[in-house]
Amino acid sequence: MIRLAIFVFLVIVVYKLLGGLIKGVSVSNRQEVPADKSTAELVQDPQCGAYILPAQGVEARVAGNTYHFCSETCKEQFLQERSDHVD
Numbered sequence: 063m064i065r066l067a068i069f070v071f072l073v074i075v076v077y078k079l080l081g082g083l084i085k086g087v088s089v090s091n092r093q094e095v096p097a098d099k100s101t102a103e104l105v106q107d108p109q110c111g112a113y114i115l116p117a118q119g120v121e122a123r124v125a126g127n128t129y130h131f132c133s134e135t136c137k138e139q140f141l142q143e144r145s146d147h148v149d
């Protein structure tokens with residue numbers, strides 16, 4: 063009886079693993095978006111992760127690097143968090 067339970071358990075585990083693999087493959091295929099010229103100009107907001115056009119965002123220069131934020135709030139949060147880590 064215990065062997066049967068283990069066998070059933072293994073079947074379920076294998077089934078779930080296979081299902082996860084198939085799901086992962088299909089998801090990764092969908093995320094393979096070809097490089098587009100229209101998205102090449104987008105920059106990522108380092109604070110919230112949103113992609114924005116540099117012209118539409120808020121710009122900040124920190125230690126020689128230029129960052130673009132979707133909003134003034136993100137910029138302020140980023141600068142604040144950064145200054146907390148600086149000695």
Ligand SMILES: [Zn+2]
Nearest residue numbers: 107110132136
């Ligand atoms: Zn943002």
